[in-house]
Amino acid sequence: MSDRFLAGVSGYLPLLRMDRAAAARALKFSNLGGRGAGFRAVGGWDEDPVTLAVEAARPLATRDISKLVFASTSAPFFERAHAPLLVDALALDRSVRSFDVSGSRRCVVSALLDALLGSGDALVVAGEKRPAQAGNPLHLAFGDGGAATHVSDKGGARLLGHASHTADFVDLYASREHPHAYAYEERFVREASVAHIVAPTIKAALGNAGVPADKIVFAAVHEPVAGAWRDIGKKTGIGAPNLASDLAASAGDLGAAHVLYAAALAFDRAAVGDLVLVAGFGGGCDALVFEKTGAIAGTDVAAAHLSSGLASTDYLRFLSLTEALDLDWGVRAEFEQKAQATALERYGRDMMGFIGGRDSAGNVQFPKSNIPVRPDAAGPEKLEDVRLADESARIVSATADRLNYTPDPPFWFGLVQFDNGARVMMEFTDDSSGGFAVGAPVRMRFRIKSRNKRLGFRTYFWKAAPLERPAMGA
C-alpha cells in the first residue's frame, strides 16, 4: 500500500462515431474491414492527439500541478515537444516540469506508475489519433480520443500494489517508414502475449498488493487483441468486467489513451472500497491495483462523453476524416497557412491558452492590445490576463460558409459574445443539429486552427461548440 492517489481520471471523445455495421456494408464487396459491430470514435479534421489530450485534461488542470507528461504514439511533431503545448493550452505555469512519452500504447501507464512512485501533483495525459489504412481491420478497430489522470498525495483511489514486465513483443508493425499500423497474426499475439506477458504481470501485481484475484471488481486492462480478456481472466482468476474491452467496442481502441479512459469508466462505476485493476500492454506490461477510497474528479466527464455523440453511417466521410482517402479539394485548398515561429513566440501563449485582457475599466477583450478597444480608452494600458476557455458565451452572428475551404464542410463561423464582456470572431465546430443559431449558448473547444500539409505543421486555437451533445442511440 502506498500513500499516493489518483485525484482525478477523465477522458474525452470526439463527437462523431462511425457505425461499424455501416462501414461493413460499404466494404461488403471486398470482405475487408474486420468486425462490423459497435462504434468507432472519429476525430474531426481539426482534432489531433494534442487537442484530444487537452480536452481530456481540462477537468483536472489545477494550480497544484507541478509536472505534466504527455503520452501518445501518434503525436504530430518530431522536433517539437507536445507537453509544452499542453502546458500553455491548459494555462499551467511554465515552471511545470514536462515531457513526452511514446514508443507503445503502454507508455501512458508507465508514466502513470512513475508519477505514483514519485512526489508532487502530476498530470499524465494521453491523446491518440492513430492512422490506419482503409480495409485493414485496425482502421475500424482504432478510435480517437484522449484521457488524463491527476496523481497526488491525496485523492479517491489509492495505489495498493503494482508490477511491471519489459519485453520486446512485435504485435504491430508501425514505423516512420510505415506509419500505418499492420497487425501480426492474431492467434499468435493473443496466446503469446497473454501467457508470457500480461497474465504473469497482473498476477505479480495482485501478489504485491496482497489482493486475491476474485476481489477485483472492475478492470481496465488493455487487451493485446480483442477478446483476449477472456483468456487473461482464465489465467489470473479475475472474473471482473474489463471496461477496456467495452470501450474498444463502443468507441475503439484509443491507443495510449485507452487504459486511462477505461480506468475513468471503472472508477465512475466503482463504489468506495472497490478494487480496480489497471494494466497497460505494449513492449511489456505495467499492472496497478487501486482501491477506491473516495470521490475522483473527472470520471463523470469520461462517462458522459462515451454516452453522447453523433452516430454516422457515412463511410466516405469517415475515410476522408481519417485521411484514408485524399480528396482533391480544389484550388481554394491550395492556400498555404505557414505559421511564423516569431509570431508564435510573441502571441503563442495567449492563443494556446485563450488569454485575453481586462483593461482599467474592467472590460475584457481578445486579443490584447496596447490601447484597449474600449471606446473611451485614452492611451496604452497594461491589461490583466483573463482566460476565456472556460467562460460561458453565446452566438451573436453565424453562417455556414460553403465557399471557403475546410476538410469537413461547411465552414461555420461567427461572432461570439462571452458573458464576461469579451467578444471574439470564431470558428464553430462539432455541429450535431444542422447548424448554429443566433443566441445559442456555446462552449470553447481546443482545436487545430490551420494545417500546412507541405511543411507538416499546424497551429491551434479555440473554437465554439454546442453546449450539449446528443445522446448515443437517441
Place this chain on the structure above:
Amino acid sequence: MATGIKDRVAIVGMGCTAFGEHWDKGADDLMVGAFEEALVDAGIDRNQIGAAWMGNALDDINVGNSALPLAHALRLKSIPVSRVENMCATGTEALRAAVYAVAAGAVDFALALGVEKLKDTGYGGLPLRTKGVANDLWMPYGSAPGGFAQLAGAYAARHGIDAQDLKRSMAHVSWKSHQNAALNPRAHLRGKVTMETILGAPMIADPLGLFDCCGVSDGAACAIVTTPEIAQALGKSNPVTVKAIQLSASHGWEMQYGAWDGSYVANTREASRRAYAEAGLSNPRADLSLTEVHDCFSITELVTMEDLGLSDEGRAPFEILDGRYDSDGALPCQIDGGLKCFGHPVGASGLRMAYEIYSQLLGRAGERQRGTVNYGLTHNLGGAPFNSVAAVSVFGLLT
C-alpha cells in the same frame, strides 16, 4: 477650421470599361481603355495630369505592387503616382486622394484610376489571403459571402423578421439589379432572372444563395478631376462637382467590444452622417435622386438602405419589396446593375459607382437615364460588417 470638400473639385472626365470576364485583356489594356475614354471626355492633353492615384486591392494576383504598372501602362511621365488600397473601398480611396490633391492646390489635374484583374486566378470568387501573422493565429478564414451572410441572421433576430420573408426581400434586391443591368451594355451580367431562380439557387453562405452574391469581374474605371474654375474654362459650364467624400474605418470595437449586435454596418452610418453634413443635405431621402451602393451581397444593400438613413430601421425589407428602390421607384438604387450585375472588379468599383452618378447628372445614361438628377450618392464598402471601411460620397452639378 476645416470647411469640407463641397464644390471645391470638379470631375471633368470619366471612363469605365465594360466589366466582365476579359480573357483577352490584361490589366494594362483595361487601364488604357478607361483612361482614354476619360481623357477624351475631359478634353485635355495627357501631359496635363499632375498626379495620379491607382486603386488596386489585390496586387498579388494582378499587376504587382506600387503604382508603377499605372505609370507604365499610361506612360505617365515622371509625375507623382501612388497606389492606394483599402479593400473593396479602394476605388473611392483613389478618388479621395485625387480630389484632395486638387483641393489642396497641389495640382490642376489629378487622375484616380481603379483596376482589378480578378479572372487571372483560375477560379471564381475572391482569393484567400493571409490576414497577417498574428491574426492568422486566431481569426477565421471566412470568405466574403461568409462575412456578409452573418448580417442576415443578426438582422432577422434584431427586427423579428421571418427568415423566409427576409430571403424574399433579398431576392428582390438581386432581381432588381438583373433587371437594371439588362439596359447597361457595359454590365457583366445582363440576363434577367426570375425570383424563383434566385430563391432556388445553390447556397453559398447561409442564407446567401448564388444570386445573392455579386459577380467577380475584370474592369477599370477612372476620373480626372480639377477645380470648378478650370472645368468651366474647359467649356463645362455646369460641371459635376464633389459635394462630399467621407470615410469611416473600424477600430476593432465591432469584433471586440460588446455593443454591436451584428445587424448593421456602423461605419456606413458614420460615413453617411458626415457626408450629408459635408454636402449640406438635411433630408437625404428627398434630396437624393439615386444611389449606387456596395451591393456585394443582397443583404448588404438591404441593411445599407437603413444605414444610409433612406429607410427606417426594420423597414427596408418591406420598402424593397414595395419597389421603392427599383429603377422606377422613388429612390432608385443600382440603376446600372450595381456590383451584383455590372460587376465587381474590386479596385474599380468605387469609381464605377461615381461613373454612373456622373453619367446620370450629365444626362448621358441612355436608356437608364433617370430624368433630372440633383444629387447622387455612392457607398463603397470594404472588409466585412464586423471589420469594415465605408466610403460615402455625394455628387451633384455645380449650380
